Amino acid sequence: MNPLYRRSQVIVWLLIALIGIAVISTLLTYSWIQYIQNIISGIPFDDDRTDLLQKNNSLIQTIQSGLSLTLVVAFLLWFYRSHQNLTTGGLSGLRYTHGWAVGGFFIPFLNLVLPYRAMSEVYKGSVALTDEMKIESWQSLPISPQVKWWWALFLTRVASNGISNRMAANIDSFNEVLRASWFSFATLIVGIPAALITIILVRNITRMQTKAQSSRYVIKLYPGGV
Numbered sequence: 001m002n003p004l005y006r007r008s009q010v011i012v013w014l015l016i017a018l019i020g021i022a023v024i025s026t027l028l029t030y031s032w033i034q035y036i037q038n039i040i041s042g043i044p045f046d047d048d049r050t051d052l053l054q055k056n057n058s059l060i061q062t063i064q065s066g067l068s069l070t071l072v073v074a075f076l077l078w079f080y081r082s083h084q085n086l087t088t089g090g091l092s093g094l095r096y097t098h099g100w101a102v103g104g105f106f107i108p109f110l111n112l113v114l115p116y117r118a119m120s121e122v123y124k125g126s127v128a129l130t131d132e133m134k135i136e137s138w139q140s141l142p143i144s145p146q147v148k149w150w151w152a153l154f155l156t157r158v159a160s161n162g163i164s165n166r167m168a169a170n171i172d173s174f175n176e177v178l179r180a181s182w183f184s185f186a187t188l189i190v191g192i193p194a195a196l197i198t199i200i201l202v203r204n205i206t207r208m209q210t211k212a213q214s215s216r217y218v219i220k221l222y223p224g225g226v
Helices: 005-040 049-086 100-104 114-131 145-169 174-223
Strands: none
Touching: 005 049, 005 174, 049 100, 049 114, 049 174, 100 114, 114 145, 114 174, 145 174
């Protein structure tokens, strides 16, 4: 089995950084919302403040995009290896190949279901690898609530982000700016628990597979027992 710890740590630290960025971005978005509300209520438009808010928001978005891209690469590498470890660990009857587990994120329509099923397979397989009594019946193990919450929040985050972008691209009045800003604010809020559940899920799968790897190493060294 291939070790996951270092890759999981990269994911965890990237997610922590993104949570911090999301908190800052949330505060900036709320400040922007208050500014737009003031304009709607009759307070004069302030060019300097507008430029400052937009520059700060642009900087945060640039940092967030770079971290997010790095996170996607790190997560997919971790996910591929964690799925590969199921085969290396001796599990049979896998529904997906390692390539399909990762590639499923990029196939339209299938990416609404396939990553969830592949992650469920990884989680159940990881549980089975830590308990030899469950290896034969690992496919019938219940799906973890962690996986369900991870996927529900992930889809919610993706959908709300898509709607927010479409709203921002079709703005003709300050009232529409306000509505789009509130939706962007809600999207940022959803992203925080989505990141937290991903940290929990990645850590738990890594912990289980590391435990399974350690147990097999001890058995290999001391086949007759310690």
